[in-house]
Amino acid sequence: MLEIKNLSARIGDKEILRGVDLLVPDGEIHAVMGPNGAGKSTLSYVLAGRDGYEVTGGGAIYNGHDLLAMPPEARAAAGVFLAFQYPVELPGVGNANFIRTALNAVRRARAEPELDAVAFLKLARAALKSLSMQDDMLKRNVNVGFSGGEKKRNEVLQMALLQPGLAILDETDSGLDIDALKIVADGVNAQRGLKFSALVITHYQRLLDYIVPDAVHVLAEGRIVKSGGPELALALEAHGYAGLAA
Amino acid sequence: MSAAVETRDTMGALAAAKYKYGFTTEIAMEAFPKGLNEEIVRLISSKKDEPEWLLAWRLKAFAQWQKMAEPQWARVQHPPIDYDNLYYYAAPSGPAPKSLDEVDPSLLEMYEKLGIPLNERAALAGVESPTVAVDAVFDSVSVATTFRETLAKSGVIFCPISEAVRTHPELVREYLGSVVPAGDNFFAALNSAVFSDGSFVFIPRGVRCPMELSTYFRINARNTGQFERTLIVAEAGASVSYLEGCTAPMRDENQLHAAVVELVALDDAKIKYSTVQNWYPGDADGKGGIYNFVTKRGACRGRNSKISWTQVETGSAITWKYPSCILQGDGSVGEFYSVALTHHHQQADTGTKMIHIGKNTTSTIISKGISAGQSNNTYRGLVKIMPGASGARNFTQCDSLLIGDECGAHTVPYIESRNASAKVEHEATTSKIAEDQLFYCRARGLSEEDAVGLIVNGFCKDVLKELPMEFAVEAQKLLSVSLEGSVG
Ligand SMILES: Nc1ncnc2c1ncn2[C@@H]1O[C@H](COP(=O)(O)OP(=O)(O)OP(=O)(O)O)[C@@H](O)[C@H]1O
Numbered sequence: 106m107l108e109i110k111n112l113s114a115r116i117g118d119k120e121i122l123r124g125v126d127l128l129v130p131d132g133e134i135h136a137v138m139g140p141n142g143a144g145k146s147t148l149s150y151v152l153a154g155r156d157g158y159e160v161t162g163g164g165a166i167y168n169g170h171d172l173l174a175m176p177p178e179a180r181a182a183a184g185v186f187l188a189f190q191y192p193v194e195l196p197g198v199g200n201a202n203f204i205r206t207a208l209n210a211v212r213r214a215r216a217e218p219e220l221d222a223v224a225f226l227k228l229a230r231a232a233l234k235s236l237s238m239q240d241d242m243l244k245r246n247v248n249v250g251f252s253g254g255e256k257k258r259n260e261v262l263q264m265a266l267l268q269p270g271l272a273i274l275d276e277t278d279s280g281l282d283i284d285a286l287k288i289v290a291d292g293v294n295a296q297r298g299l300k301f302s303a304l305v306i307t308h309y310q311r312l313l314d315y316i317v318p319d320a321v322h323v324l325a326e327g328r329i330v331k332s333g334g335p336e337l338a339l340a341l342e343a344h345g346y347a348g349l350a351a
Numbered sequence: 352m353s354a355a356v357e358t359r360d361t362m363g364a365l366a367a368a369k370y371k372y373g374f375t376t377e378i379a380m381e382a383f384p385k386g387l388n389e390e391i392v393r394l395i396s397s398k399k400d401e402p403e404w405l406l407a408w409r410l411k412a413f414a415q416w417q418k419m420a421e422p423q424w425a426r427v428q429h430p431p432i433d434y435d436n437l438y439y440y441a442a443p444s445g446p447a448p449k450s451l452d453e454v455d456p457s458l459l460e461m462y463e464k465l466g467i468p469l470n471e472r473a474a475l476a477g478v479e480s481p482t483v484a485v486d487a488v489f490d491s492v493s494v495a496t497t498f499r500e501t502l503a504k505s506g507v508i509f510c511p512i513s514e515a516v517r518t519h520p521e522l523v524r525e526y527l528g529s530v531v532p533a534g535d536n537f538f539a540a541l542n543s544a545v546f547s548d549g550s551f552v553f554i555p556r557g558v559r560c561p562m563e564l565s566t567y568f569r570i571n572a573r574n575t576g577q578f579e580r581t582l583i584v585a586e587a588g589a590s591v592s593y594l595e596g597c598t599a600p601m602r603d604e605n606q607l608h609a610a611v612v613e614l615v616a617l618d619d620a621k622i623k624y625s626t627v628q629n630w631y632p633g634d635a636d637g638k639g640g641i642y643n644f645v646t647k648r649g650a651c652r653g654r655n656s657k658i659s660w661t662q663v664e665t666g667s668a669i670t671w672k673y674p675s676c677i678l679q680g681d682g683s684v685g686e687f688y689s690v691a692l693t694h695h696h697q698q699a700d701t702g703t704k705m706i707h708i709g710k711n712t713t714s715t716i717i718s719k720g721i722s723a724g725q726s727n728n729t730y731r732g733l734v735k736i737m738p739g740a741s742g743a744r745n746f747t748q749c750d751s752l753l754i755g756d757e758c759g760a761h762t763v764p765y766i767e768s769r770n771a772s773a774k775v776e777h778e779a780t781t782s783k784i785a786e787d788q789l790f791y792c793r794a795r796g797l798s799e800e801d802a803v804g805l806i807v808n809g810f811c812k813d814v815l816k817e818l819p820m821e822f823a824v825e826a827q828k829l830l831s832v833s834l835e836g837s838v839g
């Protein structure tokens with residue numbers, strides 16, 4: 106379970122998160138929606154451990170781990186995965202090598218045996234296939250020259266291979282064509298299970314037709330201002346955030 | 352005349368140190384007295400049973416050296432070197448081993464520890480056939496050269512240069528100093544006067560060397576300079592891939608390594624020369640480490656010949672080194688692929704010279720400089736197109752990567768073109784490891800150091816892929832290890 110309590114954070118002297126409260130039980134998928142600049146990505150970065158944010162209050166506990174006290178790699182080892190809104194390019198670093206290095210780092214931290222290149226490739230090929238992706242995705246350098254959609258799919262591929270307990274998907278649907286959207290949704294749905302939970306950040310109700318959330322939250326001005334079931338997303342789609350005033 | 356020098360463990364904290372080659376080997380040594388004078392030059396020559404012509408050559412070089420001064424143009428700084436406070440010759444005592452069986456077991460053990468296979472039988476018994484022959488140079492002498500007989504079957508000569516002087520004097524005499532003249536520069540002159548050992552490689556006409564050749568240089572003795580000399584000749588149509596590796600113990604004082612490497616490629620010959628240089632870089636405060644002042648030059652004498660330098664330089668307190676190509680033969684090709692990594696207080700001033708003389712000669716320069724800590728890393732390169740070099744082409748790419756903000760990266764390209772039909776292209780970039788790249792890796796579970804290692808290896812990929820496979824893996828590890836403690 107992810108338990109975010111009264112979380113406040115700022116960058117420099119700019120207050121961005123102003124007391125976020127959120128509970129995501131294991132096995133559930135929660136959607137987070139909200140206007141541009143509301144603090145959705147900031148929340149995902151603070152949870153994943155990016156430098157540059159000053160947490161001014163509150164906390165986040167995931168399965169007993171005090172996330173905010175851990176370096177990012179320890180959070181990853183504890184099962185937290187962030188699919189970036191803007192995946193980062195790593196010139197000269199092969200994608201297969203990158204994902205395998207990450208997977209083995211996480212496996213080491215969990216005292217699981219590391220995978221050699223052959224075992225990894227077998228796993229990776231299967232994951233690619235289930236995500237309808239080309240094998241050459243593995244040979245290319247991490248995100249270098251990838252189209253917007255390919256970058257997002259690469260995030261989902263990494264998620265599929267790293268098998269996190271908590272996935273935070275930051276606008277993974279943005280920039281995807283309709284077929285890709287379904288594939289990505291299938292990728293997330295395939296992870297569903299008692300030990301998997303997800304925070305799905307999105308601007309579009311459409312994604313939630315494919316990944317049906319257990320709850321929908323609206324983040325505005327650094328707070329969760331409304332929570333509800335899937336129907337909340339439909340209402341937002343119809344009326345926008347303007348009609349939400351407390 | 353010779354004094355016994357015992358090598359001892361110098362630093363108590365060896366086990367804790369990151370430089371894993373920093374141990375010393377205890378072995379009875381003999382050394383000539385400290386200091387440099389004509390007498391020492393004569394002693395070295397007579398110790399090696401050299402012919403009169405070579406002694407004369409050394410003495411002439413010594414006389415030239417005495418009139419020269421250390422070069423001042425490089426962007427490096429060090430206290431003055433006291434050339435009279437160095438040993439110029441140190442070697443395991445006793446007669447030279449005639450075969451591997453006679454090599455001192457503690458030496459074999461040391462090479463084992465360094466990961467250098469000196470045992471042919473072990474390799475032969477293995478599943479894979481051996482692909483690398485090794486010449487092992489310990490301080491001032493070669494202690495073993497493997498697979499010489501296998502190589503001899505195809506006519507390849509691979510032996511210590513001191514031995515080649517006796518067994519193939521005509522070849523040595525023809526080529527020694529023909530690429531780097533004795534008086535070329537201060538350090539080359541010093542080397543010519545006192546060089547002690549190194550490798551000699553001769554690939555006869557039309558022969559493709561059946562295995563990788565490599566020389567492993569180890570400095571062990573204290574206060575001792577290593578002045579090795581390597582000469583590689585590939586006759587028409589011949590080809591060879593050669594690799595050198597270097598390590599030294601950790602010591603508080605600086606040690607001098609002034610080598611000369613000469614390559615000669617005749618018509619259609621190809622020489623690929625790779626270096627993984629990991630001399631002791633000094634400690635985190637800049638104390639100790641090797642002064643690596645090296646002259647490397649290749650002559651593409653024949654038509655369509657090719658010389659390719661690949662270097663991964665992670666060690667040494669100071670590196671001063673410009674592996675160069677003289678592109679004399681029409682259509683000849685010169686390449687320089689370099690990774691130079693500096694950390695802590697290391698200084699590197701390295702690059703290349705491509706001298707285009709023949710028609711339609713081409714050269715490629717790819718240089719990747721990585722600076723961390725308080726280090727300084729300079730690329731210095733010259734592309735010179737002579738009037739006769741119609742149709743010459745050069746492409747240069749110089750990239751610098753900075754880790755932290757106390758280090759420096761400098762690019763000093765010189766271009767002199769005296770032929771209007773020549774085309775010279777130069778690209779340069781300087782970047783920092785981006786915070787978002789580090790975070791992306793860490794969010795996937797990589798430690799900060801592993802993330803830096805991965806990003807740096809990616810940055811160097813275009814160079815690393817030029818290394819022979821088995822060394823590329825080693826070089827990758829070396830880059831990561833050398834950067835430990837550079838972030839956070
Ligand atoms: N490094 C930064 N420096 C200053 N302000 C920042 C920084 N990063 C984010 N912000 C500001 O914080 C606010 C929240 O940004 P964030 O990226 O979290 O919004 P978001 O909800 O993800 O928006 P979007 O829907 O557009 O992705 C914005 O006003 C943004 O400009």
Ligand SMILES: [Mg+2]
Binds near residue numbers: 275
């Ligand atoms: Mg965002």
